[in-house]
Amino acid sequence: MSEIFAKRRRIMMEHMQEGVAIIPAAPVRPYGNGLEYSYVPDSNFYYLTGYREPEAIAVLRPGHERPFVLFVRDNDSFAETWFGKRSGVKGALENYGADEAYPIGEFAAKLPELLNNKPKLFYRFGASEYDGTVLSAIAALRGKMRLGFYPPRTIIDPDLILGELRLFKNEAEEIDLFRKACQISSEAHIAVLKKLPFCNNEADLEGEFYLALRRLGAERVSFNTIVAAGVNGCTLHYEENRAALNRGDLVLIDAGAQYQGWCGDISRTYPISGTFSKEQAELYEIVLEAHRVAIAASRPGTTLDAIMAESVKVLSAGMVNLGFFPTKDVNSVIEEGLYKQYFMHRVSHWLGLDCHDVGDYHIGGKARIVDKGMAFSIEPGLYVAPGSGAPERYHGIGIRIEDDVLLTDNGCEVLTAVPKEINEIEAILAQAKNAN
Ligand SMILES: [Mn+2]
Numbered sequence: 001m002s003e004i005f006a007k008r009r010r011i012m013m014e015h016m017q018e019g020v021a022i023i024p025a026a027p028v029r030p031y032g033n034g035l036e037y038s039y040v041p042d043s044n045f046y047y048l049t050g051y052r053e054p055e056a057i058a059v060l061r062p063g064h065e066r067p068f069v070l071f072v073r074d075n076d077s078f079a080e081t082w083f084g085k086r087s088g089v090k091g092a093l094e095n096y097g098a099d100e101a102y103p104i105g106e107f108a109a110k111l112p113e114l115l116n117n118k119p120k121l122f123y124r125f126g127a128s129e130y131d132g133t134v135l136s137a138i139a140a141l142r143g144k145m146r147l148g149f150y151p152p153r154t155i156i157d158p159d160l161i162l163g164e165l166r167l168f169k170n171e172a173e174e175i176d177l178f179r180k181a182c183q184i185s186s187e188a189h190i191a192v193l194k195k196l197p198f199c200n201n202e203a204d205l206e207g208e209f210y211l212a213l214r215r216l217g218a219e220r221v222s223f224n225t226i227v228a229a230g231v232n233g234c235t236l237h238y239e240e241n242r243a244a245l246n247r248g249d250l251v252l253i254d255a256g257a258q259y260q261g262w263c264g265d266i267s268r269t270y271p272i273s274g275t276f277s278k279e280q281a282e283l284y285e286i287v288l289e290a291h292r293v294a295i296a297a298s299r300p301g302t303t304l305d306a307i308m309a310e311s312v313k314v315l316s317a318g319m320v321n322l323g324f325f326p327t328k329d330v331n332s333v334i335e336e337g338l339y340k341q342y343f344m345h346r347v348s349h350w351l352g353l354d355c356h357d358v359g360d361y362h363i364g365g366k367a368r369i370v371d372k373g374m375a376f377s378i379e380p381g382l383y384v385a386p387g388s389g390a391p392e393r394y395h396g397i398g399i400r401i402e403d404d405v406l407l408t409d410n411g412c413e414v415l416t417a418v419p420k421e422i423n424e425i426e427a428i429l430a431q432a433k434n435a436n
Contacts, residue, residue, distance in 0.1 A: 185264025233398020
């Protein structure tokens with residue numbers, strides 16, 4: 001097990017100063033009769049432990065001589081025959097650096113002792129199945145105060161610390177994994193691009209993306225893949241992915257791979273026929289320019305709002321030129337928010353162990369100043385739904401172009417690399433078709 005998890009626990013405990021933190025693993029989520037959704041570990045729990053099995057709880061108690069306690073599923077030969085190997089208590093101690101480890105079944109009984117005389121409890125209510133257990137332990141201690149047992153009096157959301165720690169990616173080891181997740185996401189996108197001439201349905205492209213990311217070593221998609229052909233591209237989170245691909249339409253693919261917990265998130269929009277029509281190219285170049293200026297603006301000292309404003313300026317000016325609005329005044333299109341009919345989401349979200357990563361976007365009610373080690377998406381788009389006020393020749397076109405950036409000392413590193421210039425995309429599609 002990498003040292004990085006122990007280092008993160010030390011830093012977490014320095015920020016806690018005192019008290020005790022309870023960080024549960026994500027629950028298994030059942031459906032149907034005895035079936036389960038594919039298991040996705042909780043990122044806070046994983047960040048601190050590197051442990052990927054369900055039914056586990058990490059307890060951190062700074063100042064204690066055995067500060068890291070891990071509750072885990074114990075070994076069970078019957079269950080392991082059905083569902084695979086478990087680390088067990090022994091594995092928690094030997095492989096995950098736990099100072100003490102117990103079977104998860106003992107958590108409720110041990111909790112009052114763990115909380116006793118700790119002034120602060122770092123625990124997120126409403127996010128796990130243990131709220132009742134925690135409240136019972138607090139109540140039990142409250143009943144014994146005259147004997148010198150005191151429960152925590154202050155309860156704090158651990159995300160106040162973990163969100164800030166996870167927001168900054170400054171460890172070489174974690175940056176390498178993050179780069180790899182973005183590289184796999186990029187390679188899988190390129191594999192899909194090369195298969196496009198031979199695909200007939202959105203489902204084919206989704207399948208090609210999944211095949212590529214699994215072959216490249218990723219564990220899963222970072223989020224449900226979006227493959228949206230033609231007018232489906234105007235639905236921002238379209239996930240049906242089963243419509244026919246019609247020559248003449250664009251197809252918007254928003255997909256990412258998760259590698260050792262780290263998430264890539266890339267969107268590209270391609271012409272199904274192999275070449276962009278005049279109208280498609282006009283809109284595409286506007287989105288691409290909005291994407292370029294946002295990347296150029298991504299550096300320490302700015303804000304996500306300021307980066308977005310750069311994109312919105314380009315998108316709005318482009319739409320004004322193409323006659324999208326009754327007015328030719330770009331400023332009023334921006335100030336009155338008219339552009340939002342065609343660009344209704346934000347340009348960036350934090351990115352990391354969660355695709356929509358943690359960390360506050362505002363400080364004191366204002367957009368926070370970004371700094372080295374922060375990572376986010378750059379994803380402007382234009383979505384011209386049929387029935388909108390735009391010139392009819394643009395109706396049904398949806399375009400998004402998304403890359404992932406990590407802020408450096410004085411700019412940013414673009415972590416993702418998939419062709420996005422029109423001539424590059426058309427050349428690759430022509431070459432792919434001819435190679436077969
Ligand atoms: Mn995104």
